[in-house]
Amino acid sequence: MSTYTAINLVKRPTGGPIGPDLFEKVEKTIPEPADGEFLVRQTHMSLDPAMLGWMSPDTDSYVPPVELGTVMRSSGLGEVVSSRHPDFQEGDRVMGMFGWQEYALSDGSGVNRLDADLSPEAVLSVMALPGLTATKGLYDFGHPRSGETLIVTGAAGSVGSIVGQLAKAEGLNVIGVAGSDEKCDWIVNTLGFDGAINYRTDDLAARLDELAPDGIDVFFENTGGDIQPLIVERMNAHGRIVVCGMIADYTGKPKPGPNWIPVIKKRLTIQGFTMPDHLHEAPTILGKLMPHVQSGRIQYRSHTLKGLDSAMTGLNLFFTGENKGKLIVEL
């Protein structure tokens, strides 16, 4: 009987970097599907900032944490290699929550068959969690209107880059905040954003005043950090703030946020959201996103790590901002 490798979470992060000490590699026997099941050989795993939350002990979170001693949770792509399920055949390409392992058994729940046209990178970078999150957040909570100004943090990231491109397609003035000149260059010169702010090196207030002289109508927040209160102060009346991520505060002690006086003066709406609440709306959301993908408007880049082991340190790239595009582990 052949075996495969899986990685279990065995320790919760305590603020330091995410590394192999939190995990345990185990060898398992490749199972046979029972009636109503199928076996997937995973080829690509997605690494997402949300996974940092899944590892944490906080039971308050919107998704229960991964239990210690079980396979680390993740979404990924793979191929059905044997099936006793009526809806999935050998050779089908599928996406689902397969976890950090080379093989996974499934009863089909939460698993989708994939269009053969799309590359694994396109699926994981656009048509999966990043694209759903960007589209849902922008349209249903950001309510973008042509001529308005939108600012997005984590703008070169998988969600932020799609938010900005969709907003450009809707006729907004789009400003992206990112952590390197290279990323700023990419979002402006390749993705077509109107301006970019390097949060590590720019004079934040001066650049905001320069790029948004008429104030900001929509703020799509993926990161937190020092620029957050400066953006809030510059919101226009009836502005919308979509709070999707706070990566800057996921480790260490959370910093204070903006004072709420502008919330009253500008009658702002601040809406926190997480995609798991809205997965049942995926068909509708993908229906909004798909035309933009098909017309070639949505560009993306992925950052591929090789081999299952690379997942164990790969999540740190979110903290350092060293990833260039959607993080994918190729198995």
Place this chain on the structure above:
Amino acid sequence: MSTYTAINLVKRPTGGPIGPDLFEKVEKTIPEPADGEFLVRQTHMSLDPAMLGWMSPDTDSYVPPVELGTVMRSSGLGEVVSSRHPDFQEGDRVMGMFGWQEYALSDGSGVNRLDADLSPEAVLSVMALPGLTATKGLYDFGHPRSGETLIVTGAAGSVGSIVGQLAKAEGLNVIGVAGSDEKCDWIVNTLGFDGAINYRTDDLAARLDELAPDGIDVFFENTGGDIQPLIVERMNAHGRIVVCGMIADYTGKPKPGPNWIPVIKKRLTIQGFTMPDHLHEAPTILGKLMPHVQSGRIQYRSHTLKGLDSAMTGLNLFFTGENKGKLIVEL
């Protein structure tokens, strides 16, 4: 020709107490109404926290500041003493933005005739700005549901006391935050709130845990202050925060607010609002409030100052919290 007294704003506050140095008393000749106008002798003026904003130089605010050298803006009640307006007769009791003066000319815009049954105190404490603000904010942004827990700051104030009473009528568990034991006693033993927190003397975190063991669903914010982040941390999933006032930060340097991690984790909605945006909805809002008033469910107390001059120092009572109920100046 007889004269009357008016008080002009001549200096903007700079963080210290509000006092006579910011104002100038002027004597004017009582005017005769032109065609389409009427003359009001004002009997009661309302003092409201919003007036602090109207005095400030911040042009960003939702209502333009009072111009220096003009009559200080305020709402009030009075009697029509002469009229050349088809819709208003001598003897009518009216409410409008009459300003800090004994007499005012009006063309009728923004002026409402009053039901003769209601006392001036009932009108200004419940059926005017406080009741409109409480009702609009609670129902349209707080979305209260029976069995949920609501917390309101400034709970003994004119808006907060109505918010809490309406929420009790809707079947919620209601906690009020106030600044003295006397106020805490009043909201629990007279108004029927389920619990009260004295923000000056109580152990805030411990009291919140005791009074809201299952978390908080609706947070109606009138004050700001140290309890704000402690409440945000205790919000339940899909909680609603209505930001109506930040009196604790209207003078001095605004303090930082809560970190936004709970905004994501709990998918909170934070909605800033000000009543001037919604004055056109007043009939609908009063329609919701009136049955509660008529059934005697809404109790109030007013704090009456005597004479026009008392307005000049009266606004300070909002900062010190010494007012006991709706502030009214009787002329």
